[in-house]
Amino acid sequence: MANGESEVGADAPAGGFVQLLTPDGERVDSVTTDGGVTYSVDFTDDEYRELYRDLVTVRRLDAEATALQRQGELGIWASLLGQEAAQVGSGRALRPQDMAFPTYREHGVLYTRGIDPIMPFGLFRGVDQGGWDPNEFKFNTYTIVIGAQTLHATGYAMGVTMDGKTGNPDGEAVIAYFGDGATSQGDVNEAFVWSGVFNAPIVFFCQNNQYAISEPLERQTRIPLYRRADGYGFPGVRIDGNDVLASYAVTRAALDHARNGEGPTLIEAYTYRMGAHTSSDDPTRYRIASEVESWKAKDPISRLRTFLAKQQLADDTFFAEVDETARTVALDLRERVLAMPDPQPVTMFDNVYPEGSPELDAQRAAFARYQASFEGSAH
Amino acid sequence: MSRIKEFNLPDLGEGLTEGEILSWLVKVGDTIELNQPIVEVETAKAAVEIPAKWAGVVTRIFAEAGTTVEVGAPIVAIDTDPSAGALPEPSADSLAAVEVAPAEGAVEPGMIGGPAPGGRTAVLVGYGPKTTSAKRRPRMGTPAGSPTATTPAPSPTAPVSAPPAASAPPTAPVSAPPAVSAPPTASVSAPPAVSAPPTAGRALAKPPVRKLARDLGVDLGTLTGTGPLGSVTRDDVQRAAARTEAVVVAPPTAAPAAFDAAREQRIPVKGVRKLTAENMVASAFSAPHVTEFLTVDVTRTMKALERLKGRPEFRDLRISPLLLVAKAVLLAIKRHPMINSTWLGATNEIVVKDYVNLGIAAATERGLIVPNVKDAGRLTLRELAEALNALVQTAKSGRTPPSDMAAGTFSITNVGVFGVDTGTPILPPGESAILAFGAIRPTPWVHKDKIKVRQVTTLALSFDHRIVDGELGSKFLRDVGAFLADPEGALLAWT
Numbered sequence: 053m054a055n056g057e058s059e060v061g062a063d064a065p066a067g068g069f070v071q072l073l074t075p076d077g078e079r080v081d082s083v084t085t086d087g088g089v090t091y092s093v094d095f096t097d098d099e100y101r102e103l104y105r106d107l108v109t110v111r112r113l114d115a116e117a118t119a120l121q122r123q124g125e126l127g128i129w130a131s132l133l134g135q136e137a138a139q140v141g142s143g144r145a146l147r148p149q150d151m152a153f154p155t156y157r158e159h160g161v162l163y164t165r166g167i168d169p170i171m172p173f174g175l176f177r178g179v180d181q182g183g184w185d186p187n188e189f190k191f192n193t194y195t196i197v198i199g200a201q202t203l204h205a206t207g208y209a210m211g212v213t214m215d216g217k218t219g220n221p222d223g224e225a226v227i228a229y230f231g232d233g234a235t236s237q238g239d240v241n242e243a244f245v246w247s248g249v250f251n252a253p254i255v256f257f258c259q260n261n262q263y264a265i266s267e268p269l270e271r272q273t274r275i276p277l278y279r280r281a282d283g284y285g286f287p288g289v290r291i292d293g294n295d296v297l298a299s300y301a302v303t304r305a306a307l308d309h310a311r312n313g314e315g316p317t318l319i320e321a322y323t324y325r326m327g328a329h330t331s332s333d334d335p336t337r338y339r340i341a342s343e344v345e346s347w348k349a350k351d352p353i354s355r356l357r358t359f360l361a362k363q364q365l366a367d368d369t370f371f372a373e374v375d376e377t378a379r380t381v382a383l384d385l386r387e388r389v390l391a392m393p394d395p396q397p398v399t400m401f402d403n404v405y406p407e408g409s410p411e412l413d414a415q416r417a418a419f420a421r422y423q424a425s426f427e428g429s430a431h
Numbered sequence: 432m433s434r435i436k437e438f439n440l441p442d443l444g445e446g447l448t449e450g451e452i453l454s455w456l457v458k459v460g461d462t463i464e465l466n467q468p469i470v471e472v473e474t475a476k477a478a479v480e481i482p483a484k485w486a487g488v489v490t491r492i493f494a495e496a497g498t499t500v501e502v503g504a505p506i507v508a509i510d511t512d513p514s515a516g517a518l519p520e521p522s523a524d525s526l527a528a529v530e531v532a533p534a535e536g537a538v539e540p541g542m543i544g545g546p547a548p549g550g551r552t553a554v555l556v557g558y559g560p561k562t563t564s565a566k567r568r569p570r571m572g573t574p575a576g577s578p579t580a581t582t583p584a585p586s587p588t589a590p591v592s593a594p595p596a597a598s599a600p601p602t603a604p605v606s607a608p609p610a611v612s613a614p615p616t617a618s619v620s621a622p623p624a625v626s627a628p629p630t631a632g633r634a635l636a637k638p639p640v641r642k643l644a645r646d647l648g649v650d651l652g653t654l655t656g657t658g659p660l661g662s663v664t665r666d667d668v669q670r671a672a673a674r675t676e677a678v679v680v681a682p683p684t685a686a687p688a689a690f691d692a693a694r695e696q697r698i699p700v701k702g703v704r705k706l707t708a709e710n711m712v713a714s715a716f717s718a719p720h721v722t723e724f725l726t727v728d729v730t731r732t733m734k735a736l737e738r739l740k741g742r743p744e745f746r747d748l749r750i751s752p753l754l755l756v757a758k759a760v761l762l763a764i765k766r767h768p769m770i771n772s773t774w775l776g777a778t779n780e781i782v783v784k785d786y787v788n789l790g791i792a793a794a795t796e797r798g799l800i801v802p803n804v805k806d807a808g809r810l811t812l813r814e815l816a817e818a819l820n821a822l823v824q825t826a827k828s829g830r831t832p833p834s835d836m837a838a839g840t841f842s843i844t845n846v847g848v849f850g851v852d853t854g855t856p857i858l859p860p861g862e863s864a865i866l867a868f869g870a871i872r873p874t875p876w877v878h879k880d881k882i883k884v885r886q887v888t889t890l891a892l893s894f895d896h897r898i899v900d901g902e903l904g905s906k907f908l909r910d911v912g913a914f915l916a917d918p919e920g921a922l923l924a925w926t
Contacts, residue, residue, distance in 0.1 A: 119466045123484040124441020266832075332444035334477030337832055 063350060067276050069290040069322050072297035075350045077358025083298075087287060091301040097365050103296055104360060105374050106140045107353045110160040112378035113169050116386055117159075117176070121331040125389060126176045130157045134294070134326030137352030138259050140164055141299025142321070145307060146190075146227065151212075153192040153205035153228045157259075161229065165191050169381075173389050180395060183403070199237035202228045202256065206243040209252035213313075218253045223311035226254045227303070233264020235280065236272050244284040244318070253310035255303060256281075256318045259293060261325035266338040278320035286316045293323025294352040324350070397423060434512040437493075437505040438484050444476040448659070451499045451701070452506065453478060461489045462513070469507065472500075488513040499701055501659055635662035647672040703798035714860045718774065718895040722855040723904055727912040728876055730886040735918045744813055753791070753845050754816050756868050759914035760843060761787055761808050761815075762925055767907045770864045771840050774897050781898055790842030790859060791819060793826040801859055802831045803839040843868060853889040863898045866911065867891040888915075 063075055070083045070091050082092035095103070114132050121129040132139060139160030146152060146165070154161055156172075163169055167189050175182025175194060186192040195201035205228035217224040234240050235258060247254045260277055262269050273280070281288025289306070291298040299321060306317035324347040328335050335344075360366040401416040440450055453471040457463055466482040469489075473479075491508040494500045634651040636644065640663060644651050649671045656663035700708065732755050739745050764771045764787055772783040789807035793800055802825070804810070804818040825831050841863075844856050847870040856865045869889040876885035892908040899907075914921040 116466075119482040122441070122443065122479060122481045124439065125484075127442070128445055328477070331479075332476055334479075336478075337830070 064292070065276070065290075065322060067279075067290065069292050070298045070302055071292040071295050072301060073292075073295045073355055073359060075294070075355050077355045077362055079297075079359060079363075085289060087289075089287075089289075089305065091298070091305060093297050093301045095297075100356075100360060100365055101370065103140065103144065103300075104353070104356050104366070105377075106144070106160075106164060107136045107296060107356065108374050109378040109381060110136050110140060110163050111353065112375075112382045113163070113385055114159060116382040117173070118327070118331065120386060120389060121176070126173070126331075127178045128331050129176055130330045131325075131327040132157050132159050134324050134347065134352070135259055135261060135321075136160055137296035137356075138257075138291075138293040138299050138321035138323050141296040141301075142227065142229075142257050142303040142319075145300050145303035147225075147307070148190070149217075149222075149224045150307060150311075151186075151190050151192070151205075151208055151224070151226045153201040153208070153226070154194055155198075155201065155229050155231065155234075156194045156196050157231075158194075158229050162191060165189060167191060169385055170388050173385075174392065177389060177392055179392050181403075199230055199234035199239040199243075202230055202234070202240045202243035203246075205254055206247045206252055209247060209254040209310075209316075210250050212253055213250070218311055219313035221308070221312065223313065224253065225307040225310040226252070227257055227307065228254060229257050229259065231264065232258065232260040232262065232269055232272055232277060233267065234258075235277055236264070244280070244286075244316075247316040248284040248286050251313070251315040253313065254316045255306040255310055256316060257303065257321065258318065259321045259323055261293075261323050263325060263329070263335075263339070265329045265333060266335075268338075276320065278318055281318035284318075286318065288318040288320065290320040290322055293321030294350045294355070296352060296356060434510055434515065435490060435508055436485055436487075436511050437508045439503050439505050440472070440494075440500045441481075442502045443472065443474050443479055443481075447474045447476065447502060449499050449501050449701075450474040452494050452496050454496045455492060456480070457483075457489050459489050459492055463487065463489060463509070483509065485509050485511045487511040499699055503660075635660060636664075636668075637662070640665050640668060644668045703795075703800060707799050710860050711857050714858045717776075717860075718858055718863075719897060720855070720858065720893050721896045721899075721901065721904065722891055722893040723901075723908050724853060724889060724891050725908050725912045726887060726889045727915050728878065728885045729871055729888050729915045730878075731917050731919070732915045733871070733886050739812075745816070748813070748816050749820060750816050752847075752871060753843070753868065754812070754819060755915065755918055756843060756845075756866070756911075757789060757791075757807070757815060757819065758812060759911045759918070759921075760841065760866060761789065762914060762921065763907050763910040764841060765808065766910055766925065767903060769903055770894065770899060770907045772863050772898055773840075773861050774863065774895060784840050786840070788838050788840045790839035790862070790865075791822055792842060792844035792856075793823055795826050795829060795831075797829060800826055800831055800836060801839060801842055802826055802835040803842070805838075841865070847871060847888065853891040855891060856893045858893060858895055862895075864892060864894040864904070864907070866908075867893075890915075 064071065070085065072080045072083065072091070072093060074080065082090050084090040111133065117126065117129045118131050118133075120126045135157070139158060140163075143152075143158075143161035143164030152158070152161055152165065159169065159172065162172065171184055171189075172182060172194055174180035182194055184191075184193060192201060192204065195204070205226050209226040212218055212224045212226060228243070230240060240256075244256070246252065247256075258277055260269065264272060269277075276290060278288035278290040287309075289302055291302045293299065302319055306319055309315070309317055324344075325335075326344065326347065357366075357371065360370075398416060398420050401412055401419070404412055442448075443450060450472040451474075453473050455470050457467075457469045463469060463483045463486060465484075465486045468480040469483045470481050471478060472481055487509040489507060490510045492506070493508070494504070494506045500506055634654065635656055635658075636651055641651065643649075643665060644663070647668060649668050651663050651668075654663050654667050654671055655661070657667055658664040729752070732752060736750065736752060736755060739750060768783055768785070769781075771787055772781050775782055786806045787808040788803040788805050790801040790803040793802065802822050804815065804822060807815060807818065810818060822831075822835070825835070839859055839862055842856075842859050842865045844854075844865060844867050846854050846856075846867050850870050852872075853869040854867050856867045858865050867890070869891070871886050871888040873884050874887035875882050876887055877883075878885055890908060890912060892904060892911075894904045894907075910921075914925075
């Protein structure tokens with residue numbers, strides 16, 4: 053693909069990517085790909101400011117969660133640090149009727165869906181199974197199994213077509229999130245085949261953060277990931293994953309493509325995981341510091357801040373207010389996480405069968421009696 | 432709620448049991464903010480900074496840098512309301528109480544929901560201290576909730592276990608008549624090494640361990656537990672029982688005071704040292720080792736090395752005799768593939784490998800590690816030299832990734848760099864042979880029927896006798912020696 057101006061995309065990998073906001077905070081009017089598709093955004097001043105607020109808040113919540121894990125209050129945490137733009141941009145591009153299938157790192161997408169950020173913390177704190185009603189939030193449960201959700205999303209998208217909810221500008225679309233490592237999974241390749249063949253209304257949103265835990269990208273692919281789509285017969289686009297505008301514009305277009313009944317799209321958001329894979333991982337064992345430093349210069353938040361300041365869309369008062377509000381939200385999250393009740397042992401019998409079963413009921417009763425035999429037991 | 436809060440080391444990475452304090456970023460008296468990094472801790476998985484859980488003033492640091500702390504043990508105390516003035520007395524008491532586990536409470540110390548050292552409430556690892564109301568099943572035959580329920584009644588042996596002094600002379604109890612007629616509990620208290628701490632409560636031990644102790648006649652109250660929270664483990668009981676036996680069978684009639692704890696240093700076994708020990712024991716007691724020696728004139732190897740250094744291809748590269756020893760090994764493996772194999776007891780198979788992942792034992796600050804050059808047999812000499820250099824560099828900087836240490840097939844240990852002639856190396860687990868390469872010394876040697884000063888070294892090959900017979904081991908070692916005696920000739924003849 054080609055970019056309009058030569059100095060733009062100077063930080064792009066070979067083959068280029070769609071970038072609408074450079075690391076220096078320069079706005080690019082529009083980008084036309086080799087496929088002839090033109091991408092742009094047309095935000096109001098307020099919308100630019102709210103995108104900035106999203107990015108800062110999402111990062112602040114993530115930092116709080118990382119701290120809570122280090123303080124023994126979460127069993128594990130998968131940080132999104134560095135991937136805020138990919139998640140906020142694509143998340144804000146979703147319309148209310150669209151369905152999202154996350155991995156376990158899509159805290160930013162969850163936030164942009166308007167969901168209370170505490171929702172996944174029961175899982176990470178180990179006080180529930182991480183279950184919620186996907187239909188209520190139009191946001192599937194976090195999926196730990198690598199790439200499995202792409203098949204679920206494909207099946208869901210095929211169902212959307214069967215329900216006759218595609219083929220018009222207000223149709224439904226589905227987005228499936230996954231990482232670069234997942235592209236090596238059979239599940240993801242099967243999902244590509246099925247959605248391609250059945251023209252499913254789905255957007256495959258791959259956050260290529262360069263590492264599958266410790267395995268670098270060159271152990272996943274010999275060609276840029278977005279070009280994999282060619283082999284499955286649908287378009288593939290690479291975007292600057294640290295550019296919230298490109299993430300929004302390309303996801304929006306791909307979702308519309310899908311909801312109009314024109315089939316799937318693969319988006320490769322070229323980004324970088326600034327932190328560890330999860331709190332159980334030590335990235336210094338497989339990454340060099342200079343690489344991390346080079347990505348710091350491409351930070352998704354600082355480029356938008358530079359843009360806002362240069363364009364005089366926001367001043368220091370605004371930035372300070374955003375930081376303070378984010379801090380308040382994070383501290384509120386902390387208090388509520390710490391107050392999460394421990395599950396009662398007897399709840400392990402819940403959610404096994406929707407209607408229960410005689411044998412299970414007997415086991416539950418016996419277990420409740422056993423529990424009641426403890427001194428000071430409340431039940 | 433108390434204004435002094437203790438922060439316990441959490442499980443930082445899914446199922447860890449301990450961590451080493453690397454460094455404190457704050458000191459006692461420092462005012463800290465919420466989430467301010469306060470300490471760096473290294474676990475088996477990663478080195479991480481821990482952010483402060485509360486804002487306040489650091490009042491106490493329980494574990495200095497360099498100590499290994501169990502998950503759940505307190506590492507720092509923070510005064511969360513320093514503006515309220517000096518600490519009231521009771522808080523000071525509660526700090527002092529940290530040293531000794533409180534024995535009262537309806538739940539046994541160390542049990543989930545029960546009190547633990549530091550006045551904490553023991554909970555599952557990683558999930559924060561909770562001050563839940565203690566609860567437990569009523570014990571049959573004991574009045575529920577009675578604070579004395581967990582205090583053992585004074586036993587007849589109590590006076591023996593009472594003196595807290597560890598240096599009680601061993602001769603006193605030993606001089607008692609042969610303990611056959613004595614009740615088993617009496618003799619247990621005899622061993623001098625058992626330093627009974629002044630335990631206020633009942634010794635911590637899991638129920639199966641208690642049963643074992645009862646069966647072996649060991650009084651748990653006299654043991655110092657080495658398990659979590661000072662609990663008595665199965666091993667502790669067995670050791671105590673073994674000591675008792677030894678004492679009964681062979682009383683040291685005139686034991687000199689040959690031991691002075693003040694002049695001993697105790698180094699905790701952890702990290703690489705622990706892993707090394709486990710590997711060595713696993714290997715030494717599963718694979719029957721045989722070691723053979725060969726002393727070789729390596730003058731020509733040293734000359735070949737000098738010529739190599741002069742060649743443009745090697746000009747910018749550091750090379751040592753180890754490179755040619757590695758080359759000799761790789762060529763000899765090609766001639767004797769069975770030496771490069773693994774014994775699979777589980778499936779009754781010998782796995783002979785067509786690739787050589789050549790391990791090089793490296794002494795690092797953290798201990799012995801054996802990273803390997805993957806598929807070394809396919810490398811050119813220059814590539815091999817680069818790979819060996821990179822391996823050693825990485826090892827010295829402590830950055831060897833686990834993948835570099837996995838799947839070795841043959842190893843070389845270069846003990847010569849320490850100035851010794853040879854040794855009997857132990858096989859890395861899963862490998863069938865290891866070559867020790869001793870110091871190269873100018874030595875009087877019979878060369879072309881005359882005594883000349885030649886560069887001579889000793890090679891030692893240990894091999895797994897289940898796979899490698901004396902004949903194969905000897906031929907292999909002879910070939911390595913033949914190469915080193917005449918590298919250019921061997922290359923022409925063999926390749």
